Amino acid sequence: METFADLVRALDTNTKTNAKVAALADYFRSASDSDKVWTIAILSHRRPPRPVNTRLLRQWAAELAGIQPWLFEESYHIVGDLAETIALIVPPDPQNETPLGTLSDYLNAFADLKQQSEAQKKAYVFKHWPGMTYYQRFVFTKLFTGGFRIGISQKLMTRALSQATGIDEEILAYRLMGTWDPTSVSFKALVLEPQLEEQYSKPYPFYLAYPLEEAPEKLGPPSQWVMEHKWDGIRAQLIFRKKTLFIWSRGEELVTEQYPEFQVLADVLPEGTVLDGELLPFPGGRVGSFKDLQKRLGRKKVSRRLLDETPVILRAYDVLEWEGADLRNKPFHYRNQILNTLLEQLHDSGQRYPLDGSPALEIANWESAALERERSREKHSEGLMLKRKDAPYRVGRKKGDWWKWKVDPFTIDAVLTYAMRGHGRRTNLFTDYTFALWDENKSGERELVTFAKAYSGLTDAELRQIDAWIKKNTLERFGPVRSVTPHHVFEIAFEGIAFSKRHKSGVATRFPRILRWRKDKSPEEANSLSDLKLLIP
Template identity: 55%
Template structure:
């Protein structure tokens, strides 16, 4: 644990990517293999299941510190991090416990089914045997709240530096359904055949929002334009007579979309397709709204009624593997030709479609096609250079998102809540309302879009204009108007307003607009009728 805590400290004390990469590479070169595997798992979101609730941790920490719980709770938002708050209030350790990172994780996992008194005793003993920084890291292992400023890309770069293995190769090896319980350092990192795991997907290629004018991209004939649909980006993998469906966030979704099983009979083994999972009206040959797809996202099993209410297809964008051969370095124009040929003779009853090319002889033609995106349920266009390979991660130059401008509405801030982490002392999470006659009806929350200076300014105002408190939430005097931007709107019986927004954020603080000129619920319903 001492070495991992030192790594955590080194990463926490710098914002320089080169320094973080060097610290990680040094750690990966020297740490025990079990600890290295768990470090990779923690930094890539594969965390052990939480054995103890944060409520109990707060109670036990206050008790051990000899302070009332209300005082601990008052300290927590000031510090901004539960693990750090606990580490700060506890008395100095009276002994020293030496365990590795993997040993401490094994200890915590062994408490899963233990009685509360046993769990409490184990946690108190650990707190009493660890110096402050290791105690802090230990608390992080319990809560799972890792924020080390390390992206998976940075971690992979450090692994490449430590092992001499190509970064792109390591990126692929770290994908898929693995955990420290079913891999070793050798099988995950050093093994020569990363495709031995049949289910392993390829790293997704991601695009940036288009920068500058389309004309800056050169000849329009060099580009493939496609609709950017609002679904779930996924990779369909057909290998060894089995199928696997992975989301972009590395969530294995196979069981949620059983209709894709039939594709095993029509596409060859060793096929990997990148596409968008969409709820789809096969009679109209058109995608349905994301609202139709959403009920299937969180399901482990899908009942027949839901299958009938939200039939899905894979809108196929790209072909990454064909007959077991990785073809990502093949130019897009050739990959698409193979994909089109593979899908050309398939029955329309099968749940897959080739993403149609949006035709245009000029950038102006494509701009006109983009302008109708929202009317057909799309978010805009994707632009992909026909000569480009399929890369890993977010890159600039060959793939661009050309999204339509967001919808906007002016709304009144009525509630505020403090943020977390470095924003724990600022009010950053707000609830907004629109007018319904003489009443303000809440309809959305937003927490991004303002500068740090604006957050400080609104925080000072909230503190002076609080009218009521509901736990951490403050009701404030209706006064400030904000322009709320969002990507879509849909009916929602769960909300008092009857609507729900997709990706709401604060576009700007409308200090120029008086309270009475904020938008109305009728305005929202008009948007719902047009775009919902």
């Protein structure tokens, strides 16, 4: 634990990426193999088991510190992070000589502790907290809560591991994907030993579009471009090599097992095929909403019922490899012709496959492209993609050949009703807001009903203004949350909207954020819940 805590301190106190990667690489060269595996698991978001809920941890920390629970809670809301609050509040005990174990010792003990009584869990925590330094206690508690995040992406971790082992980053990215258990896999089997599939299952780096911020006319003659809809799903590559089919998400996650319906394509695709496209929900033979797709995300086992209720297709818009040949340097119109031929053959076979295309439409003029963009929501898309006909398939986000021209977001005027302190540099400010719309209750009276939370969109000066106002206009306190006088109106923007049984309002919005502060409006002039529901497609 001491070595891992030192690593966290080095990562936490360095702002330069190269320094963080160097610290990780040094750790991977010197740590024990079991600690390396657990570190990889933690940094690739495989959470260790959480043996105790945070309510008990807060109680125990207050007891060890000899303070009232309310004072601990106030401190927690100011600090903004539970593990950091506990690390600061629990006093060290120089007489406590409990030896520190390794990282894997603690994490394996957490798994065993989950089955023990509350008294045994408390005794374990009381035994270890006082004998640790600040950083050791911070890291221990972070791991204990199961929510360990230290601002290191999996990509940076893979780069550091590559420096420490001499193994190519792309090979390591494959080896670390999929399902594996840090309690049972060895470092040798996970990282060092070659895996048969890694040489032929690797995806290509994804090509990403830039948002179009100027008028499309600035792109030049429309005859040089094609447009297609920007689908709202999960970007993915479908790979068929060595008679094996793989699905990789844009997040470099191997998700083949989550989408078993695609295995039928192994019988019809030519050897050496890689398709780039969007995983989309397809209930009832039509594109569904992202809310539908969420039912399938992260599922290790997919039931027959779920497959029937929420089938998924790949809407392909590019072919990157064909019959084993890399086509990425070929112009887009050439690749698109091959893709269309494949899709026509599948359609002519008379059998339905979970694969269709995203038509690349010719642009008569930019006015017609704008009209097509306005029809996007009818087709459950987010807008248009504009692609240069002669463009190769590049790597990463490059300007010039691919542009995303998204539709304007939905907007509605809502009233601020609740606020909570932020995190990080915002822990001393109320920056996380809840908004409400007007509705009629059973008595026919107007009341405000919450419908969304948002914490981005205001300037620092506006945040300070609102924070000062909240502190003077609090009606009630509910732990970290304050209800406030309904006074301020904000225009809220969001990307999607759907009916929802989980929300009191009956509506769920996607990516809500503050567009502007409507100082020109009184709360009585805010929109109603019925106005919001009229926006649902």
